[in-house]
Amino acid sequence: MSLNQYTTRVRRKPQVILFSILKWALFIIVPTAITFFIVCRVDTHMRIYFRQWLSPPAPAVIEPLIHDGTCFKHLSSDYQQGQGLHHYNFIPGHRLQDDTCFGFASTVRPSPQIPSHDTIFHTRFDKNHFGPTELATVKSFLATQNSTTTRLVVWADSTQESLLASPYWQHIESNPRIAVQVVATAKEKQQQQQQLELMPLLALAQYGGVWFEPSAFFVRELTPLLELDWIAQGDCFSSVEGNPFSQTGMLHFRQDSPYLCEMLAEAKALQKDQKKVELPMLYYRIYQRVLRNGFKPWAIVPWCYTAPSQCKHSNSLQSPFARGEEVNRRWLDSVFAYYWRDPAPDEPSGDIYEYLEAKYDL
Structure with missing residues (x-):
């Protein structure tokens, strides 16, 4: 070898x-x-960050309240440092990223000893279409909210005439608890777009009450939540970090709310400078500003109260239009509303939808 x-x-x-x-x-x-x-089954919600020596955190900027704090100078007698007096406690003292959110929500119930106040609910259907899903949304409001103290205002502009001509709308148009408010839109397209961007804030500034996105079903009465100003949390992950108001589906403010005053003043200042107003970013900016100037900010309603599908698969509800999974009815009955983000079918169906349909005759 x-x-x-x-x-x-x-x-x-x-x-x-x-x-x-x-x-x-x-x-x-x-x-x-x-x-x-x-x-x-693996639930992963991974985030990647640069090391602090590469991207040091920016120092907190304390923005002054707009117009030298005018919105907070003449508060009504039942506000204390910006926050309204209240009887109900619906905000838990710890972050809720598991099934304790549904458990806490189930304990928040109307009390016959606490009088209900008149409240206007507002929404705007974005398309020239009012079909069976939209009808179910309105009927869920009528079925669950106090019939003597609540009513619904549907905001529309002149381009949505076909919405009101829908045969599904005719099922409810004669209901005395429903009114249509036609928006007198500006002639210029840019000003018209600015009006539509601020529609939730403008509607609440005019009447006060609850603004909700049309992709929602009401599950039970909101009376215990209507003493404080609040914005609903968009998902459970912002309990740890991020913007809690991102993709929120519901907010409640009184007509004389100092927070609403501050947000509208800031929004109009941004529009004056030709800057786009993104409402979730505006909410978070004003929330931080109010807090850093020594006032109590508005409340943050926990995610499961209005968006119960926006968490980990193991501790959230499925889409209202999904089939095949066992519905946790105890969780479902504890939430106040169900705001969904997936596209709704033309003909709604699904395990949760059909449960609500049978319960409230949607």
Whole structure:
């Protein structure tokens, strides 16, 4: 045997050993991984950050209240540092990222000893379409909210005439608790767009009450939530970080709310400078500003009260239009409303929808 042949065999031996190790590793790892994913469900909500030495946190900026704090200078007698007096406690003292959110929500119930106040609910249907899903939304309001103290105002502009001509609208147009408010939109397209951007704030500044996005079903009476000004949390993950008002589906403010005053003043200042107003960012900015200037900010309604599907799969409800999973009716009956984000079908159906349909005759 030559020296070259011996050297080649010696070199090949480590390669053979390495190949055997990799082969057996694959035989072990692949079946183990397959078994793991068959047996277990993984919820991942990973975030990636730069190290602080690469991206140090910016110092907090204390913005002054707009117009030298005019909105907070003449508060009505039942406000204290901006926050209204109240009887109900619907905000827990810890973050709710598990099923305790539904448990706490179930304890918040109307009390016959506390009188209800007249409240106007507001919404605006974005399309020239009012079909069975939109009808179910309105009927869920009529079925669940106090019939003597609440009414609904549907905001529309001159381009939505076909909405009011819908045969589904005719089912409810004669109901005395429903009114249509036609918006006198500006002639210029830019000013018209600015009006529509601020529609929730403008409607609440004119009448006060609750603004809700039309992609929502009401599940039970909101009376215990109507003493304080609040914006509903968009999902459970913002309990830890991020903007809690991102993709919110519901907010409540009194007509004379100092927070509403501050937000509208800031929004109009942004529009004057030709800057786009993004309402979730505006809400969060004013919330921080109010807090850093020594006033109590408005309340944040926990995610499951109005958006019960926006958390981990293991501790949230499915889409109202989904089928196949067992509905946790105890959780569903504890929430106040169900705001969804997935597209609604033309003909609504699904386990949760049909449960609510049977319960409230939607």
